[in-house]
Amino acid sequence: METNYETIVIGGGVVGSGIAYHLSERYKEGVLVLDKKYPMSGTSGSTQAWVWVHNKTPSWYAEFSMYSAELYPYLSKKIGDVEYKRTGGLSPFFNESDREKAEKLAESYRKIGIKIKVLSREEVLEKEPYMNPEVAGATYSSIDGNVNPFRLIDMYMRAAKRNGVRYSTYNKVTEIKKQDGKYSVVSDKGAFECKNLILAGGTWSREIGDMLGVKIPVNQLRGQILVSEPLKPFLNFTISGLRQANNGEVLMGYSMEEAGFNRATTLDVIQETANMAVQYVPGLRKAKIVRAFSGIRAMPEDGFPILGKVPGHENLYVAATHSGVTLSPLIGTLITELIMDGETSIPIDRYSLRRFG
Amino acid sequence: MNKLDKTTIICRCEEISCEEVEEVISNGGRTFDDVKRITRCGMGPCQAKICTSMVAEIIHQQTGLSPSEIPLPRMRMPLSPIKLETLATNSTSFSAVKSVLDEVELEEGKVR
Ligand SMILES: Cc1cc2nc3c(=O)[nH]c(=O)nc-3n(C[C@H](O)[C@H](O)[C@H](O)COP(=O)(O)OP(=O)(O)OC[C@H]3O[C@@H](n4cnc5c(N)ncnc54)[C@H](O)[C@@H]3O)c2cc1C
Numbered sequence: 103m104e105t106n107y108e109t110i111v112i113g114g115g116v117v118g119s120g121i122a123y124h125l126s127e128r129y130k131e132g133v134l135v136l137d138k139k140y141p142m143s144g145t146s147g148s149t150q151a152w153v154w155v156h157n158k159t160p161s162w163y164a165e166f167s168m169y170s171a172e173l174y175p176y177l178s179k180k181i182g183d184v185e186y187k188r189t190g191g192l193s194p195f196f197n198e199s200d201r202e203k204a205e206k207l208a209e210s211y212r213k214i215g216i217k218i219k220v221l222s223r224e225e226v227l228e229k230e231p232y233m234n235p236e237v238a239g240a241t242y243s244s245i246d247g248n249v250n251p252f253r254l255i256d257m258y259m260r261a262a263k264r265n266g267v268r269y270s271t272y273n274k275v276t277e278i279k280k281q282d283g284k285y286s287v288v289s290d291k292g293a294f295e296c297k298n299l300i301l302a303g304g305t306w307s308r309e310i311g312d313m314l315g316v317k318i319p320v321n322q323l324r325g326q327i328l329v330s331e332p333l334k335p336f337l338n339f340t341i342s343g344l345r346q347a348n349n350g351e352v353l354m355g356y357s358m359e360e361a362g363f364n365r366a367t368t369l370d371v372i373q374e375t376a377n378m379a380v381q382y383v384p385g386l387r388k389a390k391i392v393r394a395f396s397g398i399r400a401m402p403e404d405g406f407p408i409l410g411k412v413p414g415h416e417n418l419y420v421a422a423t424h425s426g427v428t429l430s431p432l433i434g435t436l437i438t439e440l441i442m443d444g445e446t447s448i449p450i451d452r453y454s455l456r457r458f459g
Numbered sequence: 460m461n462k463l464d465k466t467t468i469i470c471r472c473e474e475i476s477c478e479e480v481e482e483v484i485s486n487g488g489r490t491f492d493d494v495k496r497i498t499r500c501g502m503g504p505c506q507a508k509i510c511t512s513m514v515a516e517i518i519h520q521q522t523g524l525s526p527s528e529i530p531l532p533r534m535r536m537p538l539s540p541i542k543l544e545t546l547a548t549n550s551t552s553f554s555a556v557k558s559v560l561d562e563v564e565l566e567e568g569k570v571r
Pocket of ligand 1: 112113114115116117118119136137138139140141142143144145146147148149150151152153154273274275276302303304305306310324325326327396397398399400421422423424425426427428429
């Protein structure tokens with residue numbers, strides 16, 4: 103295998119593969135993606151995969167997410183069917199007292215041009231007849247949707263490979279050295295050299311940063327999901343908490359726990375998730391649960407994406423974020439612009455690693 | 460094991476053929492879970508109880524890895540499908556599970 107590349111991406115999840123693909127559209131120099139396992143074995147293979155804009159705060163972060171959601175239909179045309187569906191998103195609330203908060207959210211979004219409606223109980227039930235009739239209301243936005251994360255990554259990889267990107271999987275990076283203006287990336291299968299190095303190691307970003315003496319403050323936050331047997335299509339929207347996939351399965355869950363890298367599923371959270379699901383959609387009571395899975399979010403210390411050039415290190419880039427499924431087309435586009443043009447079409451300064459001092 | 464044909468169905472729940480499993484491995488996949496994530500082989504109601512050994516055999520044939528080097532699929536609760544209501548406890552207090560709107564914080568009456 104060739105050992106000299108223009109650009110190496112460490113991490114082939116939705117973020118790393120998204121970057122590799124977008125780079126390959128404009129850039130025919132050698133690009134190599136290294137992954138210690140197989141892409142999808144990380145967080146990108148254990149996600150709800152909502153493409154979600156509405157309820158992101160502050161509103162500038164919602165705006166950033168919206169730009170990415172806007173890229174999805176176009177992305178599907180370029181790389182193939184990734185089962186992206188712009189279903190619209192519903193976030194139900196069960197106490198009338200939450201309506202004020204919902205109205206405030208809608209108001210703060212109006213200023214940036216994201217339309218959110220606050221629905222009455224009747225309007226929720228008209229849109230989503232299987233929702234619990236005890237619902238008080240919901241926020242609704244038409245831009246939200248979901249995607250099949252496995253197809254998304256598979257299609258990114260296929261398209262990237264067609265454009266000349268190489269993948270080396272089951273190949274862990276163990277050491278990174280800077281020599282004569284180049285990066286030497288030492289891996290289980292030998293050393294590779296490159297000019298540009300992109301760190302897209304998701305929840306392992308901290309340890310990869312350490313190899314270069316760069317602090318990337320990303321923590322772990324576990325989430326657990328329940329998956330039902332395929333059911334006839336009956337849910338219309340991506341409901342924050344559950345969604346129905348193309349094959350009829352319902353994915354339920356929205357949980358956060360600090361559990362380090364422990365990817366077990368636990369009965370207490372499974373039970374809470376089941377309670378949430380029947381509260382939202384009582385008709386699910388009789389549905390059979392086929393499996394539970396858990397994933398570890400890559401959660402930057404302040405919750406926002408870490409993107410762009412690494413201050414003080416030439417040709418070194420980082421992309422570590424939660425909501426990576428939502429953001430991947432935008433992150434791929436922006437990192438490509440940064441490498442090719444030296445600047446980005448929308449500002450990303452606020453996402454710089456620099457903010458952590 | 461009998462020789463597998465390209466069209467042999469390996470996963471009956473999801474109707475995944477031998478050829479589809481082979482493609483994942485030729486693209487660099489090495490474990491049952493790699494095959495599962497890309498093809499859905501083993502994601503159906505039987506939860507990989509039927510296809511595990513056949514997939515291991517294909518991995519062995521294509522990569523030369525010995526059976527002991529091929530990890531088993533990660534088994535997932537509840538192992539056999541059970542009704543959601545069996546898992547529910549009817550409590551409406553949540554700790555690890557959140558609603559998205561709960562995460563929206565107000566500061567001086569305004570969204571942060
Ligand atoms: C339960 C759950 C629900 C979620 N729901 C959503 C959602 O609805 N919408 C949304 O947008 N996001 C969601 N997320 C978050 C989203 O899944 C992640 O932000 C995204 O998958 C991160 O992608 P990534 O490529 O950065 O990380 P990963 O997919 O983890 O990729 C990182 C890769 O780096 C590789 N790697 C690490 N260290 C090394 C090394 N030393 N050498 C070589 N390779 C290495 C790993 O093997 C891995 O493949 C959810 C996450 C969880 C856990």
